[in-house]
Amino acid sequence: AQKVTQAQTEISVVEKEDVTLDCVYETRDTTYYLFWYKQPPSGELVFLIRRNSFDEQNEISGRYSWNFQKSTSSFNFTITASQVVDSAVYFCALLSSGSARQLTFGSGTQLTVLP
Amino acid sequence: DTEVTQTPKHLVMGMTNKKSLKCEQHMGHRAMYWYKQKAKKPPELMFVYSYEKLSINESVPSRFSPECPNSSLLNLHLHALQPEDSALYLCASSQERSLAGVNEQFFGPGTRLTVL
Numbered sequence: 001a002q003k004v005t006q007a008q009t010e011i012s013v014v015e016k017e018d019v020t021l022d023c024v025y026e027t028r029d030t031t032y033y034l035f036w037y038k039q040p041p042s043g044e045l046v047f048l049i050r051r052n053s054f055d056e057q058n059e060i061s062g063r064y065s066w067n068f069q070k071s072t073s074s075f076n077f078t079i080t081a082s083q084v085v086d087s088a089v090y091f092c093a094l095l096s097s098g099s100a101r102q103l104t105f106g107s108g109t110q111l112t113v114l115p
Numbered sequence: 116d117t118e119v120t121q122t123p124k125h126l127v128m129g130m131t132n133k134k135s136l137k138c139e140q141h142m143g144h145r146a147m148y149w150y151k152q153k154a155k156k157p158p159e160l161m162f163v164y165s166y167e168k169l170s171i172n173e174s175v176p177s178r179f180s181p182e183c184p185n186s187s188l189l190n191l192h193l194h195a196l197q198p199e200d201s202a203l204y205l206c207a208s209s210q211e212r213s214l215a216g217v218n219e220q221f222f223g224p225g226t227r228l229t230v231l
Binding site: 033035037042043044045046047050091095097102103105106107108 | 155157160218224
């Protein structure tokens with residue numbers, strides 16, 4: 001069985017603050033893939049990053065960074081110097097090698113960045 | 116072109132109507148997906164097509180009928196829907212499995228469906 005937990009339902013920050021979105025996952029497979037998607041009010045799910053289970057290297061892309069730790073089964077997402085345009089629902093998702101193409105989504109975190 | 120397009124953006128239909136949702140991608144992806152998303156919930160997988168063949172049907176009621184006429188198009192035919200079927204319907208596509216493993220899914224903007 002697979003499970004993704006995003007314990008933070010809603011987060012509000014003021015513009016330029018840093019914010020970290022938490023993601024904890026469960027899977028019995030040794031090979032799996034983790035994803036983050038952003039869903040703005042328009043509805044489209046925007047792909048942000050994919051991380052393979054065998055690659056624990058952290059990644060930075062502009063103001064975005066991701067911290068993957070297998071020891072704690074976490075794949076956290078940090079936005080540095082947040083902007084109003086970052087306001088969206090963010091989903092963490094898991095796909096195990098044994099689960100065909102079934103993405104298991106977390107419940108999502110609504111991020112609101114206030115001006 | 117890294118875009119998945121969906122039409123219409125909004126659809127209102129009665130319970131006796133027949134309508135279709137359309138999805139198109141030109142990224143050469145051979146896997147295409149339909150998801151249903153209720154408000155404040157994550158997307159739920161409905162169907163997966165691989166090389167134009169239905170490979171996964173997540174026990175979706177028969178009032179939803181998918182169709183994949185070619186490698187770029189995916190349709191979802193709707194008939195005799197219920198008000199509880201009102202939701203955002205998302206289409207996605209991805210490359211089929213590669214040596215790198217599974218690939219990320221790219222989503223369209225969705226169709227907001229309201230069933231009266």
